Amino acid sequence: SAVISQKPSRDICQRGTSLTIQCQVDSQVTMMFWYRQQPGQSLTLIATANQGSEATYESGFVIDKFPISRPNLTFSTLTVSNMSPEDSSIYLCSVAGARGETQYFGPGTRLLVL
Amino acid sequence: AQTVTQSQPEMSVQEAETVTLSCTYDTSESDYYLFWYKQPPSRQMILVIRQEAYKQQNATENRFSVNFQKAAKSFSLKISDSQLGDAAMYFCAYRSAWAGRGGSNYKLTFGKGTLLTVNP
Numbered sequence: 001s002a003v004i005s006q007k008p009s010r011d012i013c014q015r016g017t018s019l020t021i022q023c024q025v026d027s028q029v030t031m032m033f034w035y036r037q038q039p040g041q042s043l044t045l046i047a048t049a050n051q052g053s054e055a056t057y058e059s060g061f062v063i064d065k066f067p068i069s070r071p072n073l074t075f076s077t078l079t080v081s082n083m084s085p086e087d088s089s090i091y092l093c094s095v096a097g098a099r100g101e102t103q104y105f106g107p108g109t110r111l112l113v114l
Numbered sequence: 115a116q117t118v119t120q121s122q123p124e125m126s127v128q129e130a131e132t133v134t135l136s137c138t139y140d141t142s143e144s145d146y147y148l149f150w151y152k153q154p155p156s157r158q159m160i161l162v163i164r165q166e167a168y169k170q171q172n173a174t175e176n177r178f179s180v181n182f183q184k185a186a187k188s189f190s191l192k193i194s195d196s197q198l199g200d201a202a203m204y205f206c207a208y209r210s211a212w213a214g215r216g217g218s219n220y221k222l223t224f225g226k227g228t229l230l231t232v233n234p
Contacts, residue, residue: 031220033220033221042205042224042225045222048221058221090157094159101147102147102149103161103222104161105151105158105159105160107156107157107158110157
């Protein structure tokens, strides 16, 4: 399985600001996914990020709020824009190969918005 | 849309004993994948086991095994010889076998999780 790192591991932010989360993989992967895990909840997919194309967003998530970049096959960023306390969550990236059989997760970014 | 249900919010087991976590799912697809992930207090999501729907044989990984009943849409996880390190939140997840646009159908749909406590 790939080694996945995320930066920052945690952050405390003020409402109205934006935070960019980085996801780095030690090998080239076709698909990357961004999930949100609200406190005490399960994981919900925000978007699928493929290199060379725009991210595909799930219902309830929009590009203006969660812009995503995927400049190459080992790196992606998720920005949480104009944050409010409701954005306080753990944000996780995951990766999968071309056939996407199994997803492996990064360690997550714990975000608290005050 | 697919749904995944874990009816046991919490379970406990004595160290060295066996415990079974339940998961049911709803789908109209015939080909898909099912997973169990564990999330310890560190919050890292760790893959425990994977099952392909087209395989009748139940998957096993050391002390972890599944009971996959496709007709009943049931996918339970059995942990044998439970260890203190098994204590975690366990999530059952579903994934379609079909890619969809840009692989978006490869997303994982998770259940709400079962918190497993292992008592010494």
